[in-house]
Amino acid sequence: MDIRQxxxxxxxxxxxANLLNLPENYTFKYxxxxxxxxxxxxxxxxxxxxxxxxxxxxxxxLRPYRRLGLANKLMKQSQxxxxxxxxxxxxTLHVRKSNRAAISLxxxxxxxxxxxxxxxxxxxxxxxxxxRYLFKKPG
Ligand code: ACO
Numbered sequence: 001m002d003i004r005q006x007x008x009x010x011x012x013x014x015x016x017a018n019l020l021n022l023p024e025n026y027t028f029k030y031x032x033x034x035x036x037x038x039x040x041x042x043x044x045x046x047x048x049x050x051x052x053x054x055x056x057x058x059x060x061x062l063r064p065y066r067r068l069g070l071a072n073k074l075m076k077q078s079q080x081x082x083x084x085x086x087x088x089x090x091x092t093l094h095v096r097k098s099n100r101a102a103i104s105l106x107x108x109x110x111x112x113x114x115x116x117x118x119x120x121x122x123x124x125x126x127x128x129x130x131x132r133y134l135f136k137k138p139g
Contacts, residue, residue: 003074021060023124054082056093059102071105079110083135090135094121094128106131 006014019025056078059071082088093112095102106112116130 003077017060017062022058051089052086054088054091056091072109075110088135091133093131095131097127097129
């Protein structure tokens with residue numbers, strides 16, 4: 001199955017998939033700001049001393065397409081892009097403590113480490129695992 005780069009026309013479909021699959025949802029402004037080119041000035045511009053890093057808000061795959069390797073493939077492609085375009089040193093993300101599929105995807109398949117347990121991170125009071133993936137720097 002091929003994966004192509006998202007365009008602005010995909011935003012409604014992406015938001016619908018998110019609404020179907022996850023309790024946390026995001027406005028169009030959120031998706032738009034996060035799809036701007038790397039050199040576009042942002043409100044949340046990191047300080048110059050901060051190493052560039054990636055953050056995965058969420059991946060969601062519609063039920064009929066699960067367990068086909070899509071999330072794994074999508075994450076690997078975005079990991080490559082984070083290094084190639086942003087020279088990212090690491091990626092961070094949060095996963096619900098009860099989300100066995102996502103924990104297995106990130107920890108067991110993709111090699112993320114759990115570095116923190118964040119109590120009542122989600123609006124409904126569920127705890128989150130803070131996960132991190134460190135890119136190996138050449139040399
Ligand atoms: N149970 C256990 N492990 C699973 C499951 C599952 N139901 N689904 C995926 N995995 C793990 C397995 O290790 C799997 O490898 P394997 O198939 O060789 O055993 C590995 O993840 C890769 O599986 P993919 O087929 O690439 O995963 P898929 O495309 O089905 O997507 C996802 C996984 C995104 C978690 C999907 O189940 C989903 O959309 N869930 C609802 C939304 C969600 O919870 N997203 C995560 C939010 S948190 C975040 O992204 C930071």
